[in-house]
Amino acid sequence: xxxxxxQTALDRLNSIKEASEDVEETKTLEHLKSDLLKLATPIYxxxxxxxxxxxxxxxxxxxxxxxxxxxTIKQISERFTEMPKSNTLKQGQRWTGLTKKLQGxxxxxxxxxxxxxxxxxxxIFGGLPPSQRExxxxxxxxxxxxxxxxxxxxxxxxxxxxxxxxNDGEFDNLIDVVNKLSKIEFQVDVPEDVRRxxxxxxxxxxxxxxxxxxxxxxRKNNMLSSYVVTAKxx
Numbered sequence: 001x002x003x004x005x006x007q008t009a010l011d012r013l014n015s016i017k018e019a020s021e022d023v024e025e026t027k028t029l030e031h032l033k034s035d036l037l038k039l040a041t042p043i044y045x046x047x048x049x050x051x052x053x054x055x056x057x058x059x060x061x062x063x064x065x066x067x068x069x070x071x072t073i074k075q076i077s078e079r080f081t082e083m084p085k086s087n088t089l090k091q092g093q094r095w096t097g098l099t100k101k102l103q104g105x106x107x108x109x110x111x112x113x114x115x116x117x118x119x120x121x122x123x124i125f126g127g128l129p130p131s132q133r134e135x136x137x138x139x140x141x142x143x144x145x146x147x148x149x150x151x152x153x154x155x156x157x158x159x160x161x162x163x164x165x166x167n168d169g170e171f172d173n174l175i176d177v178v179n180k181l182s183k184i185e186f187q188v189d190v191p192e193d194v195r196r197x198x199x200x201x202x203x204x205x206x207x208x209x210x211x212x213x214x215x216x217x218x219r220k221n222n223m224l225s226s227y228v229v230t231a232k233x234x
Contacts, residue, residue: 130154133147
């Protein structure tokens with residue numbers, strides 16, 4: 001009877017020990033899985049982004065070291081399949097080497113994709129920023145209206161300079177904005193006398209700026225009645 005009870009007690013102790021070891025092993029594996037997921041997630045997003053960009057004609061640089069990393073993952077995966085224990089992953093420098101390679105690939109992919117996108121972005125629209133475009137224009141009603149539209153669209157365009165579109169909808173929206181920007185026309189053939197007169201009207205133009213050429217231009221553009229003469233008293 002005593003021997004039976006002693007054996008039973010030993011069996012229970014062994015079960016408790018094995019269960020405890022299983023719990024620790026599970027915790028260790030979950031921790032490794034969490035670390036691996038943190039490294040794999042940005043690579044997954046970059047790969048998805050690369051697929052999107054490629055579909056829309058963006059030329060992407062190749063990641064030269066990726067084949068070596070894939071081979072390392074394959075070897076570790078095969079060993080873990082044979083012996084699915086945390087020690088299999090952590091043996092020697094195996095896990096440290098894998099995480100360093102994954103982080104290196106992630107950083108390289110991010111750098112290359114960012115540079116590829118900036119190069120593409122710079123080439124899809126060659127128009128000047130509004131701050132540089134506005135000083136070149138005479139302040140005609142047509143230019144003022146076109147410039148307001150230009151400023152609004154340019155804000156929609158420039159937000160993608162450092163942010164890659166996340167889906168087809170955003171990419172299509174960017175191309176639509178670029179097409180609209182490209183179609184905006186400004187009134188650039190404005191005589192210099194007219195330019196000086198229109199610029200001066202913001203603060204009050206002297207009559208000596210109202211030349212015959214200016215009057216003829218205002219009349220041809222149906223703007224003559226838009227201006228009145230007022231006396232300036234001292």
